Amino acid sequence: MFLSEFEKYDWGAVKRGIYSKTARDVERALGRSGRDLEDLKALLSPAAAPYLEEMAQLSQRMTQKRFGRVIQLYIPLYLSNECQNICTYCGFSYENRIARRTLSAGELLTEVAVIKSMGYEHVLLVSGEANQTVGVDYFVKALDVIRPHFAQLSMEVQPLETEDYSLLMEHGLHSVLVYQETYCRGEYTLHHPKGRKSNFEYRLGTPDRLGEAGIYKMGLGVLIGLEDWRADCWFTGLHLRYLESQYWRTKYSLSFPRLRPHAGGMAPKVVMSDRELIQLICAYRLVNGEVELSLSTRESPVFRDHAVRLGITSISAGSRTNPGGYAVDLGSLEQFEIHDDRSPAEISAMIRRQGYDPVWKDWDMVLQTGG
Numbered sequence: 001m002f003l004s005e006f007e008k009y010d011w012g013a014v015k016r017g018i019y020s021k022t023a024r025d026v027e028r029a030l031g032r033s034g035r036d037l038e039d040l041k042a043l044l045s046p047a048a049a050p051y052l053e054e055m056a057q058l059s060q061r062m063t064q065k066r067f068g069r070v071i072q073l074y075i076p077l078y079l080s081n082e083c084q085n086i087c088t089y090c091g092f093s094y095e096n097r098i099a100r101r102t103l104s105a106g107e108l109l110t111e112v113a114v115i116k117s118m119g120y121e122h123v124l125l126v127s128g129e130a131n132q133t134v135g136v137d138y139f140v141k142a143l144d145v146i147r148p149h150f151a152q153l154s155m156e157v158q159p160l161e162t163e164d165y166s167l168l169m170e171h172g173l174h175s176v177l178v179y180q181e182t183y184c185r186g187e188y189t190l191h192h193p194k195g196r197k198s199n200f201e202y203r204l205g206t207p208d209r210l211g212e213a214g215i216y217k218m219g220l221g222v223l224i225g226l227e228d229w230r231a232d233c234w235f236t237g238l239h240l241r242y243l244e245s246q247y248w249r250t251k252y253s254l255s256f257p258r259l260r261p262h263a264g265g266m267a268p269k270v271v272m273s274d275r276e277l278i279q280l281i282c283a284y285r286l287v288n289g290e291v292e293l294s295l296s297t298r299e300s301p302v303f304r305d306h307a308v309r310l311g312i313t314s315i316s317a318g319s320r321t322n323p324g325g326y327a328v329d330l331g332s333l334e335q336f337e338i339h340d341d342r343s344p345a346e347i348s349a350m351i352r353r354q355g356y357d358p359v360w361k362d363w364d365m366v367l368q369t370g371g
C-alpha cells in the first residue's frame, strides 16, 4: 500500500529539498530523458522559473508526440450536494446552511438530455459524501440510468471499498478521480475536522483500492492553496510513480485545481500564480510522457486558451457545479464558482483555433462490454 512508501518521506525535508534546488539541477533535469523524482523537485522549484519557456516547448513537443493534437472534452454532472463532512474549503460542507438536493432518476434524465444536446459523450458524476442516501446503491441506480446515453462515465465521489468499485465497474464505471487535497497530514487534519473524510490514511489508500479493483483510469491531485504547492505536487508525483509500478494496466490523469471562491469561503494559505501553474503542468509532463493532464473551468478563459497548447490533454466546458444545474434547479448553490463560463461550442472553436481537434470521447463502452 502507498502508506508504507509515503511514510518514508518527511514533508519538511521534501519541501527543503525542492527549495534548495539550483539552476544547475534544473539544467540537468532538462537535459535528461527518463526524468526521476529528483528531477521533478528541480522542475517544481523556484530555480526553474527562468526556464519556463524551454520547459513549455519541451512539454508541448512531448504531449503532441504522445497524444497528437487533440483535447478531450468532458463535463461534470452533480448528482447530489448532500454531505456529512466538514471541509473548510467547500460550499457543500456539512455546517453550511444550504438547501440539500439529490437528483432522482427522472431528474438525472432531464440533466442528461441537456448535456447530450451540447455534444458530450464523457460525463463526470460528482457528489458529496452522504453514505445513507448517496451510497453505492444510489450510484448503481444512477449509472444504470445514465449509462445508455454516454460513451464514458467517470466519478468523483466519496472513497469506497474495492468491492464497491468492482460493482460500479460492472454498471459502466470507467474512471474515478480521488484527490488527496493535501499530503501534509497536519494541514489535512485542519481542513477536515469532521466526518469520514477526516481519516487521512483511508483517503490515501483509495487509489490502491481502485488499482486492486482494476479500474481503467484514475485521477490524482491536490487542492492548490491549502499548503505549499511545490511539496504537495511532488507528493502527487510520488503517488503516481508508486501506482504506475503497482497497477500498470490502469491509465492515470492528474489535475491541479486552484482553490476558488465558494459559500462560507476561506482564503487560500498559498497563492499560486498563473506562471507557476504553467510551470507545474510542464514539470508533470516532462517527468511523465504518458499521464493525462486535465484542466477544469476553475481557470480563466485566458489561462485555458494558453494552457491547451502546453501539455493539457482534457478540459471541461459549460460546467455547472450544482445538482440540477443544467436544467432541473438552475439556482441551487454551486460547490465553487467557475471562472470560464464559455459554452462547449465556444471552447470547441477555441481548441480548433489553436490547431487542435476537440474530442468528445476517447473510450466507448461497446469496447468494454464486447457489444
Ligand code: SF4
Pocket (backbone or CB within 6 Å): 083, 084, 085, 086, 087, 090, 091, 092, 093, 094, 127, 128, 129, 197
Ligand atoms: S469537498 Fe467533498 S467531502 Fe468535503 S464538504 Fe465538499 S462535497 Fe463534502
